[in-house]
Amino acid sequence: MTDAHKLKIALVGCGGIAQAHWKGIQAHSPRIHVTAVVDTDAQRADAMAEQTGATPFTSLADALAQGDFAAVDILLPHALHEEAATLAFAAGKHVVLEKPMAHTLESAQRILTAAKKAGTVFMVAEQAQYWPDARAVRELIESGTIGEIITARAFFGGPVRPGSGGPRPWRYDLAMAGGGITMDGGAHWIRPLRMWLGEIEEVVAVTGRPLVEMDGESLARSILRFRSGVVAVLDTLTAGVAMGPGEEFRVTGTLGEILVEKGRGGRVLLFDSENPGGKVISGQKDEGRAAAFGYELNDFAGAVLDGTALEASPEYSLGELRTAFAIYRSAESRQWEKVWE
Template sequence: MLSETYFMPDKLKLAFIGCGAIARFHLDGIKEHAPRIDVTTLVDLDESKAQTYAAETGGQAFTSLDEALAKGDFDAVDIMLPHDLHEPIALQCFAAGKHVLLEKPMAPTLDACDRILAAANAAPGVFMVAENSQYWPEIVEAQKHLAAGAIGEIITARAAFVYPFDSYWFKEERPWRYEKGRTGGGIAIDGGSHWIRPLRMWMGEIKEVVGVLGHPLAQMEGESLARALFRFDSGKTAIFDAMMIDTVFAPDPWWRITGTKGELTINAALDGAELYLWDADHPDGKRLFASPGYTESFGPELADFAAAVLDGKAPDAPPEHALGELRTALALYRSATSQRWEQVWA
């Protein structure tokens, strides 16, 4: 939590802790949308990765956090590491007095999250969990139209994380995302959070979950298929589909929100997204919004973090809010075993 006396500079000096696949999107987002951030320090066990980003940013490269904390020039960290490393690295950065941006999930277990939050509350700086779907332009735009009553009262929704296998995310000799002990599960706890957050933005808090899991991607220890029904505090329900399979998928909206006056759909991919309205006046659909897609969210996310540090602005979502996606995934895992509804906040 940022104290009133904490020094606020004009520019945020940021260290990348982890220079893997997601770092590319974070840096591009900073270049395009977060001019008040300077990436001054790059840390990765693979020196070549750190050096590559150092050459691009003009920052210093290190192969350990200890060395970076001793010699680097930075005020904040952007932690982009396997889930099992989130807790120890975040705690070390809090202890060093750094502002912390931590990739989702906060940690693989609720106990680890509790320890992280306790350390964050005792530290002087800003703590934010990076859930970029909070900033997806098409998600934010849909929120505006829903609030304006474009489809009347929401009845139900569907989120479809249907994604063919992409080797970009699995480049390591033994990709950490294949290891359940490192991720805490499979696609529901990892990429699935990007589809769960918008449902919570639109429909409120998820109360309980029932679902099943599958393992069609044999090399992944955690689930590569999840099909679930969410019931919200309001009593309304939504479908959550998550699949990462080495196959060819037919076109399918990533989101469908059904209301009393029509529907909103979001047709999206990594390279583009479109928001459509379907109602009595537009039975064939009307395009309301188009964006470059998924990658456009990282810049606003980093800019929000910078504003929290530099201006004292509260982030769009407090770090505790990120427990919702984790708890939903964990409830789904319990349901797959119990074969019954499981409470999210129990």
């Protein structure tokens, strides 16, 4: 493919998730060409430039003024999303922005307004939308394999990767992160539930802070009531300790149950009358969930280059953040809290 048919992009923030995006681009996004890399830490920018062959910058403003790209991929701590996205939109760039959209709902709303004004493509990178296991479960549900959904259970747990940024990791700082584990990694567990069960109406939750170093919650036990009336349970937990195996998702229907295993890149099992001992629906083929970063960026490239619709609009992608904030409100109020009002 000639460069003229490619989407030139700048990676903004060269930390942990930038590596996953770069690997995804190399493996699954042949239409993306990384031409600029930006990090306020010059060493990180230079190292990423060496890896990618792109031009390094130490500020987005410099990259926008001097770089050659049509889109930016924002991979920054949450409280920095708005400033970077707004700058990029003002420069007429297309924007793909790592989840969560922002550290507050007000900030997310301002980003959406800036995107509308720019009229360019805007996508929130929520790779769970493209997880092979989440798609396999959706197909099973849509084909009626487990009948009517009765209930579901999701568990997200494990170590938090603190990230970089000074003596105290930014993820531990509420002002920078905006919340704890539920709005961060928990988002990847909320998205599949929404893909399978529809929109969440209201939540009731209790939160805690077993990981005392982190300002935000490191434990949340939540009940989610969907618009369909189905009720599901979402658990998020990081306690800074080793954790044992278990399932990540369990969806129970009138004809059987689907299980997504933990720690196997999302192995999907079906239990029904024909398979009472369980049947493996999808295994650990290819790269499993890691490939999803490439698929999501490919979706973004298609939207920019071909005008195709994104799998999930930015307005839809606000759902994980709205759910997390409803969980936080419920933990305070001890009441059911609406997600979208």
